[in-house]
Amino acid sequence: MEFNKTKAMHFPNDVYIGHNAIDSMRIVAEKNLKSGTILVITGQKTYRIAGEAVVNKLEGLKHYVLFSGNATMDAIKSAREEIADIKVGLVIGVGGGSKIDMGKKIAVGLSVPFISFPTAPSHDGIASPRASIYDGKSFLSIEAAMPTAIVADTEIMAKAPYRFAAAGASDVIANITAVMDWKMANRIKGEIFSTTAAVISEYSSRELIENANMIQPGLEASIWMITKQILASGTAMAIAGSSRPASGSEHLFAHALEILGSGNAMHGEQVAMGSLVSMYLHGGDWKMLYDTYKKIGVSTKAKDYGIPDEIAIKALSIAHRLRPQRYTILGETDLNEEVSRNALKLTGVI
16 A cells, blocks of 8 residues: 655744743844844733843844733634734744733734744643634633744743743643543544654653643743743644643633633643543542642632632533544533533542
8 A cells, every 4th residue: 555644844944942041142132043034023011021132132133022011812813814914024022821822823924934932831832733712702712823933031031930831731631631632533533643653742742741840930940841831732732733632621721711711720720620530530549630730829710719619510511512533531421400500519629
């Protein structure tokens, strides 16, 4: 039988991570800017934290700073209108998840390189070719630009509230249940599966699980450890060509919460709760996950985020609807309310 399989994989050309990594910003920008203007996408707060320092590193290079809010379809439309008369040759996203997601989506639309400059390791989107964009009803995981380069200054990232780092670690730790879902979908539905991507994703999760005691507030070394595994998780997604290695039933639960009411929970915290239930439904060691999240200071109790029990139960029951094409342990029909309640109660989420 003739072999005719073809697949494209895109990876960052340059990754600078560590203390004073920002000093590499100009070198990276000059390398990736062929012509035109550098578009720096940031927010008012993140501009003060790091955006201004990034812009200062670009002195002498033509640039334009675009201030953006949350990553929404409307915000992307407004951004495109604002830069309509600018010949953009490079996009730099400076900030947390939303600014980087905005930058990735704008860059892929313009067919120009994208540089990711995170101000906190809050989730694995800083190194992935996917963007989480709100369309007015729900958050969509859509194709975006894989960062051509990533500049992660751990000194700057360590200044962000520890909660961001813990949430980012939780997002990667939950890869363990995402891969379990993926393997199951391969066995039951014949879904295409990448052993390489799965191994890398599981490795990134295990590294944080096994070193959870070293993830502590105020330690730049903790930011280094989390960010390295975020980058590994992004690599797994690039190899797979989708978010499958890092997004399964735990993320479906998180997205359902976002729609129904996630209180004040961050994405990684929502995913942590979802991963406990997912691991329980798989018959795995959910207590190990619970202990890990506790070690890094992440609560997995819905009430701690102002999420009512009934919202959590409803979210778990309907989570499979969010991406019906993505088969997970949640199945293809709504979970029985009693089953959802018992799973959430047993794992301590409610």
